[in-house]
Amino acid sequence: MTAAERERMIARRILENCMANGLPAAVAVARLAVNLKTEIHAAELADLALDMRANASHCKGWLENIAVLLSGKADAFDNLRSTAASVCHDRQGDETGEMTVRRLAGGFDEAVAISAAASVQLSSLGDEEKLSATTAEIVSWLERQDFTGADETILDIGCGIGRFEGALHARAKHIVGIDISSRMIAVARRRCAGLGNVEFRQTSGLDLAEFADAGFDSVLAVDSFPYLVLAGVAERHFSEMARVLRPGGMAAILNYSYRMSPAADSSDIRHLARIYGMDLVIDGEMPFRHWDGTAFLIRSTGGT
Numbered sequence: 001m002t003a004a005e006r007e008r009m010i011a012r013r014i015l016e017n018c019m020a021n022g023l024p025a026a027v028a029v030a031r032l033a034v035n036l037k038t039e040i041h042a043a044e045l046a047d048l049a050l051d052m053r054a055n056a057s058h059c060k061g062w063l064e065n066i067a068v069l070l071s072g073k074a075d076a077f078d079n080l081r082s083t084a085a086s087v088c089h090d091r092q093g094d095e096t097g098e099m100t101v102r103r104l105a106g107g108f109d110e111a112v113a114i115s116a117a118a119s120v121q122l123s124s125l126g127d128e129e130k131l132s133a134t135t136a137e138i139v140s141w142l143e144r145q146d147f148t149g150a151d152e153t154i155l156d157i158g159c160g161i162g163r164f165e166g167a168l169h170a171r172a173k174h175i176v177g178i179d180i181s182s183r184m185i186a187v188a189r190r191r192c193a194g195l196g197n198v199e200f201r202q203t204s205g206l207d208l209a210e211f212a213d214a215g216f217d218s219v220l221a222v223d224s225f226p227y228l229v230l231a232g233v234a235e236r237h238f239s240e241m242a243r244v245l246r247p248g249g250m251a252a253i254l255n256y257s258y259r260m261s262p263a264a265d266s267s268d269i270r271h272l273a274r275i276y277g278m279d280l281v282i283d284g285e286m287p288f289r290h291w292d293g294t295a296f297l298i299r300s301t302g303g304t
């Protein structure tokens, strides 16, 4: 089998899997960008999606949508691939946690320079409007969980380009966004310039040592825990979240890991919540229409 044939086979499997799981077309395109190298181009992938209609008439519209997202957009798809390739999701041989965090910071520095929107959510396909739609969906989910409020002080771990600070600042008293990538922090500061109750800090990524006990009402972590898990600092952050949250405060973890095992994620979070005195309120739901994120909501015990 040639490399191009292998890529086509992988592409077909990705599309079949996304179809079977009812995932949004943009998520499928993002998965193609992550998993395919350069042997197969956007136009060929669009044709492959259209060919697949013959055996998947129930998903005809979905496959046609994939083709629309890909055809005539070779540059956008190549950018997406480059953005994805900037951040390596494997832990390398003898890397310590600190080294992994430093490597990831460099990767995200590179990724955000290629595409701000894709660097924080690949399934935005680099499109700010698509990113805003997912951000709005996540924000309304947070509001339904009583996560926001005029008296709330929020810590956002792995804030990236500051999209949640921008979206939540009017619904919170103060928001602190932290990230390991200096370029992410620079972009976040630029995008949120003039928002008086928003603050960004570049941190070590190893712990939350610079924050006081019980200083926050809520902790948000959208797509950042997978990198904490990768670097081996997830448990440390769990214990730190329990420390910096006030009693009764909530942590929303959207995506815990990229292991593709909902059962393993749920089991780890249950275990960590128990050890660090927190209650798991939402356990691995997928409540979003535009995004395939998995939601966990944890409440610090001892309050109301």
Ligand SMILES: C[S@@+](CC[C@H](N)C(=O)[O-])C[C@H]1O[C@@H](n2cnc3c(N)ncnc32)[C@H](O)[C@@H]1O
Binding pocket: 101, 104, 105, 108, 119, 120, 121, 157, 158, 159, 160, 161, 162, 163, 164, 178, 179, 180, 181, 184, 204, 205, 206, 221, 222, 223, 224, 227, 228, 231, 233
């Ligand atoms: C996929 S992006 C998501 C950004 C943002 N939460 C969003 O959804 O728009 C992941 C972010 O986590 C940051 N990150 C990775 N490891 C981190 C760590 N140990 N501590 C803080 N941030 C980290 C990355 O630099 C990157 O900005």
